[in-house]
Amino acid sequence: MNFQQRQQRYREAVATRGRGRVGIKYSDAFGFSNSSKIVEGGLFAFNVNLDKLGDDVNELVVHCLIRFPPEEEIFFSLCIRSGLPSLKRRLDEMKRSGASKSRAAKGAVDAESSEEFQLEAGGDEAAGTGLLSYTDNNKNVKGYIGRDGLLYTRNKGFWDSLPTDLSQLPPGIKIDEVIFSVWPPEVASRKSLFARDFVGYLGNLVGQANVYEEQAWHAETTVGASMRRMPPTVPIEEVEASVKALGGHYPGGEVLRLHAALNFSQRKHFVILSGLSGTGKTQLIHQYARAVHGVKSMTERDPFLFTCPVRPDWTDPAGLTGYPDVLTRKFLVPTFLEAALLATANPDSPVFVVLDEMNLARVEYYFADVLSCIETPGELLRLHTSSVPMEGSNGIAVPAAMPMPPNLYIIGTVNVDETTHGISDKVLDRAQVIDMSTVDLEGFFASLAGRDGALKTAVELCAGPLVKIHAVLSPHSQAFGYRVGEEVARYMAFATSTLGQSADLVLDDLLVQKVLVKLRGSERQRPMLHTLRGLVASEGKAFKLIDRLLVDLDDFGSFQASR
Structure with a gap:
């Protein structure tokens, strides 16, 4: 998919989101010279033509773009509804000021580079007079998001940095929401370091609750048809053949029993594999997941398969469901929660998560909350107490609570020796337990x-x-x-x-x-x-x-x- 096709898909996705609302004007800032960049004190968002923003326009949506090496692009749209009257007044003011100056300085050479905003001691803007250079049209309106989350505009020149005291500028304009999509589309909830930090940065500017991800591109290259089928729809003969081709040797019918144990219930998918160390418990899960997803090699990454090693020091749910990090002000997203978020974002695909050696810690201590959600219909998994979603350490907004997705398959492995803990009846009653001690x-x-x-x-x-x-x-x-x-x-x-x-x-x-x-x-x-x-x-x-x-x-x- 080339750049023009990506633009068009993104426009269509955002337009679908606004379907049913009238009076929406869309403007593009995808070009190289007018795409977004981070500046000191804020974000340069766009440079677009707003010369004809009529009275019939009730909402302005500006499509923006920022690129990160080596190939990631973040398409994002600034939606302005409640702040649109203020923006229209601001556009009129800039146009009138530019026309007035043009008449006063008729015949003078306009050197735009000398018109850039600078805070110099004794200068007009530093003194608070608010003098900016304007032109008599709004064909090149520059929009900046300040650290207060408001939009600041000018129609001539650029700011290399925004002032620390934003009250020196004309009043900012409220941004109602930000919509974004990341290219290339990834199956995992992981994004590159740059991309996820930028999404978090946008959320910090305009508020996490106002930032929404749009699935503009279907990730056909990574989510094939085989990854969008549920295990019960896959013939057991195909599963067993694939497991064998991947190197599995389970003569005791373990593949069939695992398939039945995971899929007999439409809502609850929780199995424990017990037995001797080294009998292939974890390998069986990896091979089974790849068989269901159509992955042909054990060396090929399966984006819907997660392994969560249990640590002996887990005494609460934080190792599974994360916690707010007071230093970074982000929500730390561990492997299990990442799998749950991915399952929520991809409801048509089965997501498998392995709790490896789950009885190295006391299962009841760290698994009680998840177990309650598995067992009780409608039960929410409580993650934090904030009233708005928190920015996750992987760049995804983490809600205060979420239901356990029905396409999340949880499989634990347990060894029985002096280094492990026993599993209580409460856990055993809620799981299907398959013993794998027999070795051929x-x-x-x-x-x-x-x-x-x-x-x-x-x-x-x-x-x-x-x-x-x-x-x-x-x-x-x-x-x-x-x-x-x-x-x-x-x-x-x-x-x-x-x-x-x-x-x-x-x-x-x-x-x-x-x-x-x-x-x-x-x-x-x-x-x-x-x-x-x-x-x-x-x-x-x-x-x-x-x-x-x-x-x-x-x-x-x-x-x-x-x-």
Whole structure:
């Protein structure tokens, strides 16, 4: 889409917003010489022809433009309704003053560069006389937004800066609202640093409640048809095939169960994936979301997928829903709230947010407000107490409260070990809980070798021993997941092919530094240690590690590999 087409789309979008109101005059300030720029003390907004602003005009809408590198453009419109009578009087005053001066100085050479506004000691404007240079027409009216949010105009010359004391200027004109759109259209609620700061700057000038975003351009390049379909409309066969193509291995029907758990309710989409660390819980969600959105690669960014790592120090909802930052006077927008705002802005697209390791903190402490909104129809998520929307740290206006969007899909992952907290019945009653503790290591290795031919030899070298060790560890809840299996295979491939190490030596190293590092237990695990001792090389590091654990068990009644 070229620049002229973007202008036209933007004009049409703003005109649609004003449909039904009569007497609207639109003026464009899109050109290079008359586009907006920030000046000291305010914003130069436009340079437009207002010479024929008739009595039949009830509202003036000036389309403006400001550019930020490398390619972002912010189209914004200043809408003047209640201040229009004041603007018309101001235009008449400038025109009369220019005509009077023209008659008085007939024949003089007009050097506009010498007419620019300057606050010089003893000068007329510094003394408060308000003398400005004007011309006898309003074909080039310059509009500036002062730090008080009002519009100041002149029809001749420019201001490089606005005075600190704006009372030196003729009275400002009220701007009723500002409409904006950002090019290129982005799926995410993120904007570039420059763009989001400028939107916040506009809000600070004219008031956050008076700034509105218009979706002037449909982001076809980033929001394809597949991203505008809800999961229930996607055949489960397509989802399962896509997950498999993306590298997923879930022989226990986990994909089908996740699909059903997320979509059986039209309003509530909350699932918890529980199980052994490294079994692919987070990966399953990423693959499922990409399958629904039609994203064909795990390296390709999915703009409707968010991962929110839970921190152990979360004791309130701020980590999820944000908080007002008193230093920047902005509302800090964390990942979860960004996903909720994005879902609200894109109601036709499913947005997935992962609460990764959600039980590292007590779920009830930080998730109670969101849980209440999920469960109670019409419940609003309270974000702040301001009576007007606050500027968010990502440039989006954050309302005081918002409903939980029905197209937001929340999936938590939990591990059960000594570093995590238990999940209360209140949370479990409101979620679908899918256990993913079962690991098909042999099938996973076969799948891995099929997906990546470079790992075929490495898989053949390590799959057999790892499957046997896994079978010994599983009954004692000490087993490892797919993540460990894949990392062992990739390490084996690198060490044998690139470093020239022997496979037996590499496997021995991997057992002590990756596979057996989490071994721990008491007398009940003595048979497990003896069985493992028989599976490893008698002179290797793994053999010595298991011998040490047996000595610890004899001496202390318990053992732990990593200590």
